[in-house]
Amino acid sequence: xxxxxxxxxxxxxxASRGLGRSMALNLASRGINTLLISLxxxxxxxxxxxxxxxxxxSLSFEADLTVKSEIERVATAITEYDISILINNxxxxxxxxxxxxxxxxxxxxxxxNVRAPVLLSRHLLPGMIxxxxxxxxxVASMASFSPIGYKTVYPASKKFxxxxxxxxNEELRRKGVKVCVVHPMSMRTNSTVTRRIDxxxxxxxxxxxxxxxxxxxxxxxxFRGKTFIVPGLWNGFNRLVLYLVPRWIKVxxxxxxxxxxxxxxxxx
Ligand SMILES: NC(=O)c1ccc[n+]([C@@H]2O[C@H](COP(=O)([O-])OP(=O)(O)OC[C@H]3O[C@@H](n4cnc5c(N)ncnc54)[C@H](OP(=O)(O)O)[C@@H]3O)[C@@H](O)[C@H]2O)c1
Numbered sequence: 001x002x003x004x005x006x007x008x009x010x011x012x013x014x015a016s017r018g019l020g021r022s023m024a025l026n027l028a029s030r031g032i033n034t035l036l037i038s039l040x041x042x043x044x045x046x047x048x049x050x051x052x053x054x055x056x057x058s059l060s061f062e063a064d065l066t067v068k069s070e071i072e073r074v075a076t077a078i079t080e081y082d083i084s085i086l087i088n089n090x091x092x093x094x095x096x097x098x099x100x101x102x103x104x105x106x107x108x109x110x111x112x113n114v115r116a117p118v119l120l121s122r123h124l125l126p127g128m129i130x131x132x133x134x135x136x137x138x139v140a141s142m143a144s145f146s147p148i149g150y151k152t153v154y155p156a157s158k159k160f161x162x163x164x165x166x167x168x169n170e171e172l173r174r175k176g177v178k179v180c181v182v183h184p185m186s187m188r189t190n191s192t193v194t195r196r197i198d199x200x201x202x203x204x205x206x207x208x209x210x211x212x213x214x215x216x217x218x219x220x221x222x223f224r225g226k227t228f229i230v231p232g233l234w235n236g237f238n239r240l241v242l243y244l245v246p247r248w249i250k251v252x253x254x255x256x257x258x259x260x261x262x263x264x265x266x267x268x
Contacts, residue, residue, distance in 0.1 A: 019189060088121070089139040091157075117164070135180065150262060185209070186204060
């Protein structure tokens with residue numbers, strides 16, 4: 001990792017629970033200070049406290065990242081810190097028939113999964129470029145490797161993040177900022193996701209990793225300079241299968257598997 005990052009700050013969105021919380025605690029264990037962002041009235045301050053107990057500085061910020069003015073407000077509040085890492089982790093998904101989804105929920109999904117990472121990167125990059133070393137990590141998903149019926153906007157939003165990350169990384173090649181994208185498979189992060197994973201039976205168990213393990217594998221690879229990260233050996237294999245299997249086979253198969261979640265009533 002190198003000493004240039006010790007004492008600098010990492011920004012983590014969606015840090016109150018799940019993968020974001022694991023990322024924050026992992027960074028604190030490495031001596032990196034944290035600026036943690038989550039929705040108001042949630043548990044983000046408790047995560048900050050756990051980071052402080054590891055001997056680092058940690059501050060929590062409450063903001064709804066689906067709201068453009070909130071992104072600007074929180075970005076302005078944190079630009080004064082020496083930010084070396086931005087982790088765009090906050091994201092929402094779900095499995096539902098497209099016509100059954102409230103349009104407002106779709107709008108929120110695009111805002112949090114797509115607009116927030118782009119705008120936060122744009123706001124914070126100027127300060128990060130002046131450092132010797134800096135990283136942006138965007139959290140996509142294994143779902144980005146195939147279109148999937150009943151998930152529609154989610155895989156498309158994560159594919160966007162993949163293209164955005166690799167393109168921006170190329171553009172910043174000589175500017176000291178590495179832009180990475182991680183594609184996790186299933187993680188039991190919250191009760192809804194856990195029910196969805198369990199409803200898929202054996203399929204849900206393939207490549208299943210804990211959020212702590214995904215955070216460790218991802219950060220380790222990010223610090224080694226990898227752009228494109230698929231955590232876990234099994235998931236590397238899964239990704240290869242999704243790459244090799246033709247679209248006319250994989251799309252109906254995956255869509256049918258996720259349709260089962262709706263039939264079992266475990267969607268969110
Ligand atoms: N879990 C999986 O199986 C899985 C698989 C592949 C990829 N991923 C991706 O990994 C990332 C983390 O997933 P997770 O399962 O850990 O999520 P999670 O447990 O649902 O936590 C989501 C985090 O995002 C925050 N958040 C949600 N909406 C927000 C908003 N409008 N403004 C600010 N913060 C907001 C939540 O804050 P509050 O606690 O304040 O609500 C929470 O901290 C997501 O991008 C997800 O797409 C997850």
